Amino acid sequence: MRLDERTIEKIRAWVKQRVGKERYSHILGVEKAAVELGRRYHLNLTPLRAAALFHDSAKEMSRSQMGSLFRRGPFFLDEDEKKIPALWHPHAGANLAYHVWGCRNREILEAVRCHTLGRPGMGKLAQALFVADYIEPGRSFPGLALARRAARTSLAEGVKVKSAQTLDHLVASGRKIHPRLVETWNDFLELATR
Numbered sequence: 001m002r003l004d005e006r007t008i009e010k011i012r013a014w015v016k017q018r019v020g021k022e023r024y025s026h027i028l029g030v031e032k033a034a035v036e037l038g039r040r041y042h043l044n045l046t047p048l049r050a051a052a053l054f055h056d057s058a059k060e061m062s063r064s065q066m067g068s069l070f071r072r073g074p075f076f077l078d079e080d081e082k083k084i085p086a087l088w089h090p091h092a093g094a095n096l097a098y099h100v101w102g103c104r105n106r107e108i109l110e111a112v113r114c115h116t117l118g119r120p121g122m123g124k125l126a127q128a129l130f131v132a133d134y135i136e137p138g139r140s141f142p143g144l145a146l147a148r149r150a151a152r153t154s155l156a157e158g159v160k161v162k163s164a165q166t167l168d169h170l171v172a173s174g175r176k177i178h179p180r181l182v183e184t185w186n187d188f189l190e191l192a193t194r
Contacts, residue, residue, distance in 0.1 A: 118184030
């Protein structure tokens with residue numbers, strides 16, 4: 001997959017056909033937030049924009065449609081993810097980018113796969129998408145101002161705050177927590193304090 005402005009426009013049009021109006025608006029908001037973070041932290045904007053566009057491309061697929069993608073690979077669910085369908089779309093989206101678009105860029109694929117739970121040691125592009133998905137302009141929730149301030153401090157601080165707030169939300173709502181989110185919190189807690 002050749003990454004240039006023309007490809008980004010084609011991906012954007014493809015995504016628009018795959019998702020509803022609200023989801024598409026969110027995706028564009030994530031792209032905008034990702035570009036702002038990318039400029040702030042001197043990241044390559046073209047792959048970051050592609051990752052932002054791909055990140056929720058599978059969000060509105062049925063479980064059976066996502067299951068078909070997982071059977072093809074190369075990205076699969078772990079045992080804990082299999083029990084939490086809300087965590088399926090990152091890997092399904094990476095599989096779409098891989099199969100439909102021929103994307104072999106490891107940074108893009110990592111970012112798409114990690115945008116919900118993060119992971120210890122994730123790269124800067126993945127960190128930027130993880131945070132951008134949380135702080136995009138269309139969001140509104142308690143703690144958002146803190147998350148946006150943290151993202152302006154450093155990507156690691158942004159990851160830490162998103163992880164903490166997501167953990168708090170999941171505990172308060174009595175929902176299952178995937179261990180990778182805890183691992184992300186622990187890893188970026190150390191990074192943000194260095």
